[in-house]
Amino acid sequence: MADPSPTETNGTPGLAGAAAPRAPAAVRLRGVSKRYANGTLAVEGLDLDIAAGSFVSLLGPSGCGKSTLLRMVAGLAPLSTGRIEWPGATPRLGFVFQEPTLMPWQTALDNVALPLKLAGMAQAERQRRAREMLALVGLSEAASSYPRELSGGMRMRVSIARALVTQPDLLLLDEPFAALDEITRFRLNNDLLRLWEAHRFTAVFVTHSVFESVYLSERVVVMAGGPGRLHADLPIPAPPRRDEAFRTSPSYAGLCRAVSEALAGAMAA
Numbered sequence: 001m002a003d004p005s006p007t008e009t010n011g012t013p014g015l016a017g018a019a020a021p022r023a024p025a026a027v028r029l030r031g032v033s034k035r036y037a038n039g040t041l042a043v044e045g046l047d048l049d050i051a052a053g054s055f056v057s058l059l060g061p062s063g064c065g066k067s068t069l070l071r072m073v074a075g076l077a078p079l080s081t082g083r084i085e086w087p088g089a090t091p092r093l094g095f096v097f098q099e100p101t102l103m104p105w106q107t108a109l110d111n112v113a114l115p116l117k118l119a120g121m122a123q124a125e126r127q128r129r130a131r132e133m134l135a136l137v138g139l140s141e142a143a144s145s146y147p148r149e150l151s152g153g154m155r156m157r158v159s160i161a162r163a164l165v166t167q168p169d170l171l172l173l174d175e176p177f178a179a180l181d182e183i184t185r186f187r188l189n190n191d192l193l194r195l196w197e198a199h200r201f202t203a204v205f206v207t208h209s210v211f212e213s214v215y216l217s218e219r220v221v222v223m224a225g226g227p228g229r230l231h232a233d234l235p236i237p238a239p240p241r242r243d244e245a246f247r248t249s250p251s252y253a254g255l256c257r258a259v260s261e262a263l264a265g266a267m268a269a
């Protein structure tokens, strides 16, 4: 059985760095805390390095601050204390929400092209790029369909294409597949992995699912709540190509067991 050699941090500042990745960090969080206006302390004193080009999952019980953390990295929520550093050039960010949040009155093509339109790109070029992205997510045929004409999985594909059309260096995904059936979810997991292999953006993926986190990631960061903090940092040694053979392998089962145990620890913490 593969041994992921988890680094239990138990929320102790400093120990989180023990599993720090060797590649240069795309983003570095230092002493990050978030207290909402109503007094809720959602995240406290969090240190985390995310290696450039890596695929990292944030896993933890409901309410432990995963979305808050992701929104702070995206600049959508201000920090209360601490800092977020970008050691390289400031990256282009892409964000995929749990809901596809498409414009209902626009076609799939126009939804994907929207960020380019907002950036002031000429129509012919933005449509060309949007078509290319739709092809990458397997939706060429649906370019002129409206969101209401698409299935939940197709809508999520459009949403991913829209996030990738600006060629982000850092893709933040907040439980993007939580509302989908398992077959669609597995398919989109594979689509996302193929896109990541092709483009090597840094991916930070928030999920509740141990199985999904192990399937997708090179590293699973387990958070505990009350207030949100790091609990464990687990490398996921897996074959370079993750596919159905990996999903049904004993090593996958072993890794899932180790991550489940860390999650149970986080819930008890």
Ligand SMILES: Nc1ncnc2c1ncn2[C@@H]1O[C@H](COP(=O)(O)OP(=O)(O)OP(=O)(O)O)[C@@H](O)[C@H]1O
Residues within 6 Å of the ligand: 036, 037, 038, 040, 041, 042, 060, 061, 062, 063, 064, 065, 066, 067, 068, 069, 208
């Ligand atoms: N805008 C807000 N105002 C006040 N409190 C908030 C706000 N957003 C989140 N919280 C609180 O902050 C804590 C962390 O919430 P957050 O959504 O980040 O957790 P989460 O781990 O992503 O949860 P889930 O997995 O259920 O989506 C929770 O206690 C939540 O109630």
